[in-house]
Amino acid sequence: MPQRDYILRLIEQLGQFLARVLQQRKQNAPQEALQTIMAAFERLFGLEAVQIFQFTPDQHIAMLADGELPETAREKVLMYAALTAEAGHCYVTLGQPKLAQQSFLSALRLVLKARLQFPGDQLPEFAPKTDALLALLDDTPLDGGTRDLLAAVERAGH
Numbered sequence: 409m410p411q412r413d414y415i416l417r418l419i420e421q422l423g424q425f426l427a428r429v430l431q432q433r434k435q436n437a438p439q440e441a442l443q444t445i446m447a448a449f450e451r452l453f454g455l456e457a458v459q460i461f462q463f464t465p466d467q468h469i470a471m472l473a474d475g476e477l478p479e480t481a482r483e484k485v486l487m488y489a490a491l492t493a494e495a496g497h498c499y500v501t502l503g504q505p506k507l508a509q510q511s512f513l514s515a516l517r518l519v520l521k522a523r524l525q526f527p528g529d530q531l532p533e534f535a536p537k538t539d540a541l542l543a544l545l546d547d548t549p550l551d552g553g554t555r556d557l558l559a560a561v562e563r564a565g566h
Contacts, residue, residue, distance in 0.1 A: 418452075428441075429491070430494070485518055485521070496515065512544045512545050517557060
């Protein structure tokens with residue numbers, strides 16, 4: 409039970425980070441929001457930011473799922489996706505469309521992979537919505553891997 413309590417506290421703390429990011433974006437403070445996102449990533453992975461970005465997104469998912477129950481792994485991956493999507497919004501505000509596009513695409517892939525690898529009844533409220541991410545990526549051609557993930561999610565009925 410102590411492990412479950414730890415996970416619940418971690419998810420709660422990450423939710424607080426996400427709320428702070430939303431507030432900072434609302435106050436038009438995208439640089440501060442990005443700093444908060446980095447702090448949340450460090451808390452989520454238990455690593456410093458420079459270490460986190462040495463790994464691929466698939467390795468990130470594996471790290472977040474390691475030793476976790478499927479529903480816990482799903483929540484952690486979806487929180488990672490939510491924070492990544494928020495980084496995209498910050499980059500839009502900062503006039504960095506390429507970084508925004510990369511962030512939204514990464515968030516989309518994380519959501520799709522979470523839905524496939526850790527299926528569940530309903531997504532948590534904080535999870536980015538697939539349709540919203542696709543709308544943000546409106547004129548961006550999706551790579552084959554992302555299109556395959558979308559098709560697999562549709563086939564699975566998620």
